[in-house]
Amino acid sequence: MAREYVGEQKLLRDVHHDVKNNLQVLISLLNLEGRFDTSTKKEIIEKSGERIRSMALSHEKVYESEDIAHVNLNSFLTSFVRDMNALSSQPNITTNIDAEDIEVKLDVSIPLGLIINEILSNTAKHAFPNNEEGNLNISLKKDESDAILIISDDGVGMPEDVGPGNSLGMTIIYSLAGQINADLTLDKENGTKYIIKFPIEQ
Known part of the structure; x- marks a missing residue:
């Protein structure tokens, strides 16, 4: 009984630690927003809402799982794309998901979810101007001890001079990639x- 109590106490401490870290990440994102972004207040609130939703979804997937220490990324991606307002309001974009069942810890899924949110938000906003039709492809595969996430579109592409330092979205993406020890490659052709x-x- 004492051993079970100690285990429960450790689990509660881990949960509180995760929540604290998540709030710190959110505060950092809001601070970056204030320094970089020139959007309207309404747009900033909408962006912040999407980021909070991505963090909440990671927790939701943990609670739904029999293994409360891990998130199934296949389920996470499917739910994320289905419920993302920025994409659901763009019927001209066809989204294709090909994801394997890969389990990661919550402290990996949180920054990963925020990365996905930034990428998909940028795609929905910029890749297909004037409601042009196009495709968004999301692939998640296991490669030995690593996972490889590929998000691509066949839209108008990104200006060559856009990158971390002059773009809030790119700054967030590269910063969060560092948190999960990710190698990030960006291809701007086609x-x-x-x-x-x-x-x-991890």
Whole structure:
């Protein structure tokens, strides 16, 4: 009984630690927003709401799972894309998901979810101007001890001079990629393609 109590106490401490870290990440994102972004207050609130939703979804997937220490990224991606307002309001974009069942810890899924949110928000906003039709492809595969997430579109592409330092979205993406020890490759030819390779166990 004492051993079970100690285990429960450790689990509660881990949960509180995760919540604290998540709030710190959110505060950092809001601070960046204030320094970089020139959007209207309404747009900033909407962006912040999407980021909070992505963090909440990670917790939701943990609670739904029999393994409360891990998030199934296949389920996470499917739910994320289905419920993302920025994409659901763009019927001209066809989204394709091909994801394997890969389990990661909550402190990996949180920053990963925020990365995905930034990429998909940028795609919905910029890749297909004037409601042009196009495709958004999301692939998640296991490569030995790593996972490889590829998000690509066949839209108008990204200007060559856009990158971390002069773009809030790119700054967030690269910063969060560092948090999960990810190698990030960005291909700007024939649309935009992000290749994110990260260790599954961290």
